[in-house]
Amino acid sequence: MxxxxxxxxxxxxxxxxxxxxxxxxxxxxxxxxxxxxxxxxxxxxxxxxxxxxxxxxxxxxxxxxxxxxxxxxxxxxxxxxxxxxxxxxxxxxxxxxxxxxxxxxxxxxxxxxxxxxxxxxxxxxxxxxxxxxxxxSLTEFDTLVPGRFQNLRDGSRVTYTRELSADRSELAGVFISETNTSARSGKARGVSVLVAESGRQEIQPDGSRYLILENGFRYDGNPGQADYRAIQYDTYGVLLPKPQVAVxxxxxxxxxxxxxxxxxxxxxxxxxxxxxxxxxxxxxxxxxxxxxxxxxxxxxxxxxxxxxxxxxxxxxxxxxxxxxxxxxxxxxxxxxxxxxxxxxxxxxxxxxxxxxxxxxxxxxxxxxxxxxx
Structure with missing residues (x-):
């Protein structure tokens, strides 16, 4: 024993x-x-x-x-x-x-x-x-972390917000950079950059969600080329896609x-x-x-x-x-x-x-x- x-x-x-x-x-x-x-x-x-x-x-x-x-x-x-x-x-x-x-x-x-x-x-x-x-069921708006750049859509979109309210309904100091791709070839054909003083989430009757940006600019063009187009806006809507979680x-x-x-x-x-x-x-x-x-x-x-x-x-x-x-x-x-x-x-x-x-x-x-x- x-x-x-x-x-x-x-x-x-x-x-x-x-x-x-x-x-x-x-x-x-x-x-x-x-x-x-x-x-x-x-x-x-x-x-x-x-x-x-x-x-x-x-x-x-x-x-x-x-x-x-x-x-x-x-x-x-x-x-x-x-x-x-x-x-x-x-x-x-x-x-x-x-x-x-x-x-x-x-x-x-x-x-x-x-x-x-x-x-x-x-x-x-x-x-x-x-x-x-x-x-x-979440959108990229729900997973944002203030003060940090986040890669979304497999790196084709980068989102940043300086401040985010406790109920995640209001943003301040918003930056969004998105690579535009061709529907036929799938190759990148330019970059769109959005900056705004503030933003909020808006839910449509069909259930889709939009990020409504206020008082900002949109820049479109190709990196390394001097052909950028700048657009100033008072209100701008961005569709919030649902993240695809790998299960x-x-x-x-x-x-x-x-x-x-x-x-x-x-x-x-x-x-x-x-x-x-x-x-x-x-x-x-x-x-x-x-x-x-x-x-x-x-x-x-x-x-x-x-x-x-x-x-x-x-x-x-x-x-x-x-x-x-x-x-x-x-x-x-x-x-x-x-x-x-x-x-x-x-x-x-x-x-x-x-x-x-x-x-x-x-x-x-x-x-x-x-x-x-």
């Missing part, structure tokens, strides 16, 4: 540290992407933290199996390197017993992953989808698991198998990691790390590929994703019993020679 607690503690601490690092890396990349959309005026900066919070369960359900896999490799690899595992082996610690000890922490991780995959992750994605749909979420990912259970749709059934596969993935990678963690102290701790990561990536990539084939009906649903888990389960068993099998074969080959002598 003491050995079990020691191994479990070492494993869980390493898994937590590795998962935390992976989570920071993945969330940082995704946050930068959303932050870029907010800088372009496609998202309200106030919803960024909400989006990241709701996406957290979806990130964790994929990170935790990898964190467990790497945690076993690193924790047990250190024990082999420090000869602690050699001492444990001398007291009767076999690979099979080590695997049984590892299954207890793996069961905790699998339970957490199952809770995330079947419950929290779909709820979080549904909330993100709701927030993004709300962002689709990467599918409807089935946001569906509650209970709705997937009774669905006959191929995509819904493959989604259900994917969610159920996440906890299964945890146990299979545990079986793969235990024999891979065994290293010779002379070889170093990271000798098998790269091949192990490649094996995990192959496992996950094959699951994703088969999921796509299930969506298109190319693979029977009864076979589904389970044959992939079965394949890597067999690989794990082969690695676990490979050395005992080779040892038995050597003994059988040596036995006739000994008897003859």
């Amino acid at each position: 003491i050995v079990f607690r020691y191994l479990s503690r070492e494993l869980l601490v390493t898994v937590s540290a590795v998962s935390a690092v992976l989570l920071v890396i993945i969330m940082s990349g995704r946050f930068i992407k959303y932050l870029a959309q907010a800088a372009q005026g496609l998202l309200d900066p106030g919803v960024l933290l909400l989006i990241m919070g709701y996406r957290l369960p979806g990130f964790l359900q994929l990170i935790l199996p990898l964190g467990l896999f790497l945690g076993i490799l690193l924790a047990y690899g250190r024990l082999y390197l420090d000869s602690e595992m050699t001492v444990l082996s001398a007291t009767g610690m076999s690979q099979r017993r080590l695997l049984l000890y590892s299954l207890a922490p793996a069961a905790l991780v699998a339970a957490l992953v199952g809770w995330l995959s079947l419950g929290l992750a779909p709820q979080g994605i549904a909330e993100v989808d709701r927030i993004l749909n709300q962002q689709d 990467e979420l599918s409807e089935r990912e946001a569906m509650p698991t209970r709705e997937l259970l009774g669905s006959d749709n191929l995509r819904h059934r493959s989604e259900l198998q994917w969610r159920l596969s996440m906890p299964v993935l945890v146990f299979v990678v545990t079986l793969l990691a235990v024999p891979l963690a065994r290293v010779n102290p002379r070889q170093g701790r990271f000798l098998k790390l790269l091949p192990a990561i490649l094996l995990y990536m192959t496992y996950l990539a094959l699951l994703i590929a088969v999921r796509g084939a299930l969506d298109k009906g190319r693979i029977p649903m009864a076979l589904g994703l389970w044959w992939v888990h079965g394949l890597f389960f067999a690989i794990g068993l082969l690695m676990l019993y490979w050395e005992p099998l080779m040892l038995r074969l050597k003994k059988r080959r040596a036995a006739p020679g000994v008897a003859h002598g």
Whole structure:
């Protein structure tokens, strides 16, 4: 029991540290992407933290199996390197017993992953989808930040306002630069610059919104040429287009698991198998990691790390590929994703019993020679 607690503690601490690092890396990349959309005026900066919070369960359900896999490799690899595992082996610690000890922490991780995959992750994605749909109803006027130039329309329009009222209805010190493009060729054919002392938003009966500028100038021309045309105006209306938020979420990912259970749709059934596969993935990678963690102290701790990561990536990539084939009906649903888990389960068993099998074969080959002598 003491050995079990020691191994479990070492494993869980390493898994937590590795998962935390992976989570920071993945969330940082995704946050930068959303932050870029907010800088372009496609998202309200106030919803960024909400989006990241709701996406957290979806990130964790994929990170935790990898964190467990790497945690076993690193924790047990250190024990082999420090000869602690050699001492444990001398007291009767076999690979099979080590695997049984590892299954207890793996069961905790699998339970957490199952809770995330079947419950929290779909709820979080549904909330993100709701927030993004709300962002689709906004105009660039609603996403303006005073005192900052914002690129809109994929960089074809730059908007700036010096001041913005609390209810976002009045602007002061407005600057708008827009690149004019040809309808036929799509190439830029000049720049229009609008400056105004003030502006306000006006909603038409058909629902379209206009920015009404007051007391300003409009300049039209081509950069580098002295053919600019200046027009002074008292009132000028600018149509406010709706920002196009890039939504990467599918409807089935946001569906509650209970709705997937009774669905006959191929995509819904493959989604259900994917969610159920996440906890299964945890146990299979545990079986793969235990024999891979065994290293010779002379070889170093990271000798098998790269091949192990490649094996995990192959496992996950094959699951994703088969999921796509299930969506298109190319693979029977009864076979589904389970044959992939079965394949890597067999690989794990082969690695676990490979050395005992080779040892038995050597003994059988040596036995006739000994008897003859």
